Amino acid sequence: MQLFDVYPINDITIEKAAGSNVWDAQGNKYLDLYGGHAVISIGHTHPHYVQRLTDQLQKVGFYSNSIKIPLQQELAEKLGKISGKEDYQLFLCNSGAEANENALKLASFHNGRKKVIAFRKSFHGRTSLAVAATDNPKIVAPVNETDNIVFLPWQDEAALEAAFKQYEVSSVIIEGIQGVGGIQVASASFLQKIRSLCDAHNAVFIADSVQCGYGRSGKFYSHDFAGVNADIYTMAKGMGNGFPIGGIIIAPHIKASYGLLGTTFGGNHLACAAALAVLEVIEKDNLIANAAKVGGYLIEQLKTFPQVKEVRGRGLMIGIDLPESLSHVRKELLFKHKIFTGEAKPNVIRLLPSLALTMEHADQFLTAFKQEVEKN
Numbered sequence: 001m002q003l004f005d006v007y008p009i010n011d012i013t014i015e016k017a018a019g020s021n022v023w024d025a026q027g028n029k030y031l032d033l034y035g036g037h038a039v040i041s042i043g044h045t046h047p048h049y050v051q052r053l054t055d056q057l058q059k060v061g062f063y064s065n066s067i068k069i070p071l072q073q074e075l076a077e078k079l080g081k082i083s084g085k086e087d088y089q090l091f092l093c094n095s096g097a098e099a100n101e102n103a104l105k106l107a108s109f110h111n112g113r114k115k116v117i118a119f120r121k122s123f124h125g126r127t128s129l130a131v132a133a134t135d136n137p138k139i140v141a142p143v144n145e146t147d148n149i150v151f152l153p154w155q156d157e158a159a160l161e162a163a164f165k166q167y168e169v170s171s172v173i174i175e176g177i178q179g180v181g182g183i184q185v186a187s188a189s190f191l192q193k194i195r196s197l198c199d200a201h202n203a204v205f206i207a208d209s210v211q212c213g214y215g216r217s218g219k220f221y222s223h224d225f226a227g228v229n230a231d232i233y234t235m236a237k238g239m240g241n242g243f244p245i246g247g248i249i250i251a252p253h254i255k256a257s258y259g260l261l262g263t264t265f266g267g268n269h270l271a272c273a274a275a276l277a278v279l280e281v282i283e284k285d286n287l288i289a290n291a292a293k294v295g296g297y298l299i300e301q302l303k304t305f306p307q308v309k310e311v312r313g314r315g316l317m318i319g320i321d322l323p324e325s326l327s328h329v330r331k332e333l334l335f336k337h338k339i340f341t342g343e344a345k346p347n348v349i350r351l352l353p354s355l356a357l358t359m360e361h362a363d364q365f366l367t368a369f370k371q372e373v374e375k376n
Helices: 047-057 070-083 096-111 128-132 157-166 188-201 222-226 269-284 287-302 329-335 359-374
Strands: 014-018 021-024 029-032 089-093 115-119 149-152 169-175 204-208 232-235 246-250 310-314 317-321 342-344 348-351
Touching (some): 029 359, 047 269, 070 089, 070 246, 070 269, 089 096, 096 128, 096 204, 096 232, 149 157, 157 169, 157 188, 169 188, 188 204, 188 222, 269 287, 287 359, 329 348, 329 359
Parallel strands (some): 115 149, 115 169, 169 204, 204 232
Antiparallel strands (some): 014 021, 021 029, 317 348
């Protein structure tokens, strides 16, 4: 049997990882500024994380949500404390797509409506409703197509107001910082406008924090920069540092009932242990502040390069917009300098490293980047 060939991959096999570094099968050391797509939040194989998972696995790795799992309540309390959303409710699942799927369903259950407002260049996942709200027709199968999704231009307040007049809106879903869309930062005023319109029309504000949440921006949720609260926050990626876990936190005015949402694997013992380890390290090592500090330094330094068209982002979620003549730089960084980065087409390099990235690692990247952009 062969693998179903859906991923364009680099011919690299990673066999070891620690902190912000990985090593391939030939023993070459790489700096990881990609984090497996913003997943590695506290560093690879962090000792506390490894110990937490090992200890839990020796007790019980899995049982379903038909019994009490105290780790879930422990996780909810720790997440509420660190995020500042202690009065919210937590539902656990397995991925970002699932988180967004459940958020959109829950909003519709809450107000009995169907219309969802999403935005151009959005990415919310690949499951049925999440992919329908994703602005990429190539990954939307015919069975996913629905007229319940209304796509609006990014940060167009007039279009948003008009949509609320035209439709009975169930929810508005927005990434605080678009990832796949090229690191586009939602302004405070636009997020505040969404909040006010949702309040006026009994719609649900869904803050997609799957990639831009969990401290990556320098605040726990990047939407927090706007000074308003969403009704539902979705999360995954950095939540488990590589262990599959996702979740939504839900404002207190949205009520639960038996059977409303459900999952087999979500919130299992091992997943909760992984998520607790992540939060414990984030808290102990002040990683949100570190993301703001090191990310701010990187953004500041990158803006000094005349070859760069634009630098966007917050904290350690950074997009470097390059001219087409420098489209080869990302490949050179990987194969010549042994530095992993991400991309957003056509020519945006995405930096999504561990929140524990050091200034020394930042300088290592800047030196390599300087060498590549200045030789052209």
